[in-house]
Amino acid sequence: MSGHTHTLAEWAAFLSLGAGIPAAVSVPYFLLVDAECWAWPRPLVTVVDRAVRSEALYLLLREWDTARHTVREFCRDAAALLILLTTSPKGAMS
Known part of the structure; x- marks a missing residue:
């Protein structure tokens, strides 16, 4: 030791x-x-419950989903265009 x-x-x-x-x-x-x-804080639960069920949150989430899909489609289209512009088919003269 x-x-x-x-x-x-x-x-x-x-x-x-x-x-x-x-x-x-x-x-x-x-x-x-x-x-x-009875141990759970009821006012906090009702405030959170009201916020989750509100129409404003639904609209915000719907717009977020639409924007997410729009960005995904733009990136897909940009990648496809980049592939088309940077490659040449077989047998093509360069």
């Missing part, structure tokens, strides 16, 4: 790890297993 003594920082890190691991494991248990329906 080398006679290495542990510093105060090493002891603090070890104790912090020893307390942190059981705490991290118990959080999902207390949130999901031992939860009662």
